[in-house]
Amino acid sequence: MAQAMAFPRRGAVPGELALALALRGFRCWLTVYRRTWRSNVFSSVLGPAFYLGAMGFGLGSLVDAHGTASLGGVSYLDFVAPAILAFGAMNTGMGQASFPVFGSIKWNKIYIAAQASPLRPADIFRGHLAFMVMRITMNAAVFLCVMAAFGAVRSAWAVLALPAAVLTGLAFAAPVAAWAVTLKQEMGFIYMFRFGMIPLMLFSGTFFPLSQLPGWLRLAAYATPLWHGVALCRGFSLGTATAGGSLLHVAYLAALAAVGIVIGARTYRRRLYV
Amino acid sequence: MPEVLVRARGLTKRFGTFTAVDGIDFDLYRGEAFGFLGPNGAGKSSTMRMIGCVSPPTEGELTILGADPVRNGPAIRARLGVVPQEDTLDVELTVRENLLVYGRYFGLPRALIRERTAQLLEFVQLSDRGGDKVDALSGGMKRRLTIARSLINEPDILILDEPTTGLDPQARHVVWDRLFRLKQRGVTLILTTHYMDEAEQLCDRLVVMDHARFAAEGTPRELIERYSTREVLELRFDPGVHEQAAEKIKDISAKRTEVLADRILLYVKNGDEALAAVRAHGLEPLTSLVRRSTLEDVFLHLTGRRLED
Numbered sequence: 145m146a147q148a149m150a151f152p153r154r155g156a157v158p159g160e161l162a163l164a165l166a167l168r169g170f171r172c173w174l175t176v177y178r179r180t181w182r183s184n185v186f187s188s189v190l191g192p193a194f195y196l197g198a199m200g201f202g203l204g205s206l207v208d209a210h211g212t213a214s215l216g217g218v219s220y221l222d223f224v225a226p227a228i229l230a231f232g233a234m235n236t237g238m239g240q241a242s243f244p245v246f247g248s249i250k251w252n253k254i255y256i257a258a259q260a261s262p263l264r265p266a267d268i269f270r271g272h273l274a275f276m277v278m279r280i281t282m283n284a285a286v287f288l289c290v291m292a293a294f295g296a297v298r299s300a301w302a303v304l305a306l307p308a309a310v311l312t313g314l315a316f317a318a319p320v321a322a323w324a325v326t327l328k329q330e331m332g333f334i335y336m337f338r339f340g341m342i343p344l345m346l347f348s349g350t351f352f353p354l355s356q357l358p359g360w361l362r363l364a365a366y367a368t369p370l371w372h373g374v375a376l377c378r379g380f381s382l383g384t385a386t387a388g389g390s391l392l393h394v395a396y397l398a399a400l401a402a403v404g405i406v407i408g409a410r411t412y413r414r415r416l417y418v
Numbered sequence: 419m420p421e422v423l424v425r426a427r428g429l430t431k432r433f434g435t436f437t438a439v440d441g442i443d444f445d446l447y448r449g450e451a452f453g454f455l456g457p458n459g460a461g462k463s464s465t466m467r468m469i470g471c472v473s474p475p476t477e478g479e480l481t482i483l484g485a486d487p488v489r490n491g492p493a494i495r496a497r498l499g500v501v502p503q504e505d506t507l508d509v510e511l512t513v514r515e516n517l518l519v520y521g522r523y524f525g526l527p528r529a530l531i532r533e534r535t536a537q538l539l540e541f542v543q544l545s546d547r548g549g550d551k552v553d554a555l556s557g558g559m560k561r562r563l564t565i566a567r568s569l570i571n572e573p574d575i576l577i578l579d580e581p582t583t584g585l586d587p588q589a590r591h592v593v594w595d596r597l598f599r600l601k602q603r604g605v606t607l608i609l610t611t612h613y614m615d616e617a618e619q620l621c622d623r624l625v626v627m628d629h630a631r632f633a634a635e636g637t638p639r640e641l642i643e644r645y646s647t648r649e650v651l652e653l654r655f656d657p658g659v660h661e662q663a664a665e666k667i668k669d670i671s672a673k674r675t676e677v678l679a680d681r682i683l684l685y686v687k688n689g690d691e692a693l694a695a696v697r698a699h700g701l702e703p704l705t706s707l708v709r710r711s712t713l714e715d716v717f718l719h720l721t722g723r724r725l726e727d
């Protein structure tokens with residue numbers, strides 16, 4: 145006989161069962177990841193390290209020669225490294241939440257297979273999201289180590305840059321996954337990366353301080369989630385974080401993640417339960 | 419009286435304004451093999467998805483294992499096995515890994531999955547392929563693996579949506595043989611097919627489904643008795659005289675005749691006698707064949723169309 149699983153009297157699945165179901169979905173992704181992690185090492189670890197080297201030392205030597213007052217008096221390497229950390233987390237989050245989500249319906253059909261099991265769409269979503277968080281955490285942790293090795297960490301608070309980066313990544317991953325599952329064609333992602341990610345990367349105080357932007361663009365930049373992620377990570381890495389500022393950033397990013405998580409449960413359901 | 423595992427009354431599924439399943443009623447009993455025979459687009463998969471608790475019914479009543487699929491989806495699905503119309507195996511993973519991942523979805527412990535995997539691979543004759551990537555398997559092997567996977571939780575009901583569509587005849591027979599063994603073991607099967615021989619061989623009871631509705635239901639034998647004759651005489655004429663011959667044959671006392679593009683079918687009690695009568699009318703077919711009635715004939719009679727095209 146099938147293993148015992150009592151029928152709940154009222155439809156709702158108890159909280160601990162929902163967690164267990166999401167965990168089952170997460171474990172599936174671990175099995176899949178064990179097969180493919182080698183091919184990911186370059187893009188997720190070495191890529192950002194090269195980036196940091198080129199930006200921090202290459203471009204940095206040029207910038208530093210002109211004085212770093214507008215950077216708050218720190219070297220360009222110190223200025224840009226936590227931003228690349230935040231940007232990298234966003235990048236991993238968006239990457240993990242786009243094609244892999246779409247492919248789980250269209251290509252390898254991981255969602256369709258899971259759907260026939262006790263997992264509900266919301267469990268499938270949360271299990272996959274947990275895996276995305278794991279990937280974001282792994283990449284960010286490695287990058288933080290690279291930063292430290294490059295001498296680009298100026299404060300012990302920098303350990304908090306790791307959860308800050310993870311939250312940044314999640315704030316992108318959850319809404320992107322919630323949207324990606326609704327797509328019928330993958331073209332949407334091309335637009336997302338081109339018109340979403342690249343402007344965010346350029347205008348979120350990543351490579352230069354927002355003070356360099358005209359007023360109206362600066363206001364727009366303050367509204368972008370990446371700026372909050374960058375500011376949060378940078379505050380911790382440089383040791384300049386204030387409690388109020390950090391809380392604001394965390395609240396903004398957490399709200400975005402929460403919205404994504406709530407909406408995702410609905411969009412997954414709508415897409416999978418036709 | 420055997421236990422009713424699935425009960426549907428007025429079960430309806432609409433996609434927008436389009437009605438894919440239009441108020442069907444049926445009961446599935448424990449231990450039986452129940453078939454949905456019908457052409458593409460009849461609404462078979464839509465029905466299977468509702469029973470699989472992944473598609474909420476638009477209207478009507480559906481009870482599975484005594485519970486409501488919308489409220490108790492996870493608990494019901496824990497006791498179902500599903501072989502979907504399209505394979506959903508992860509081709510990047512090995513045969514064993516596919517079973518492991520799937521078994522974990524059902525919350526089974528690793529050791530139990532390993533034990534069942536060995537038995538199931540043996541059962542579907544894939545024991546020697548356990549370590550191979552699914553990518554390398556043939557279509558028939560993938561189908562057998564999907565069947566093995568669907569059994570990992572020892573389901574109370576096994577749902578098979580077109581289990582052998584797209585397989586070559588030999589691969590199909592291997593799958594039939596496995597399904598027949600499951601049936602012997604008392605597993606409750608619910609399956610869809612547009613192959614009448616599949617329905618005839620595997621199903622204890624079936625419904626003929628067409629345009630979202632049931633056209634008829636019964637055992638294969640009952641359906642043939644009710645809607646067809648004992649024998650069928652198939653005649654082929656020179657295309658030039660095909661129409662003419664069809665016209666003349668109407669006089670012969672067959673219970674019914676069907677004029678297809680390439681053949682004429684006479685539904686009669688005795689095929690040889692009918693053939694003699696045709697010849698007595700001065701008609702000489704190019705070929706003639708006397709055979710027993712099949713479900714294909716039932717379908718033709720009920721809908722005026724052929725099942726496979």
Ligand SMILES: Nc1ncnc2c1ncn2[C@@H]1O[C@H](COP(=O)(O)OP(=O)(O)O)[C@@H](O)[C@H]1O
Binds near residue numbers: 436464
């Ligand atoms: N998700 C859907 N959206 C719109 N129409 C659908 C959907 N799924 C199935 N249909 C339509 O419903 C009808 C029945 O489909 P289906 O149940 O797959 O039939 P069968 O399995 O018997 O071939 C078809 O006309 C099909 O196009």
Ligand SMILES: [Mg+2]
Binds near residue numbers: 463464503579
């Ligand atoms: Mg179908």
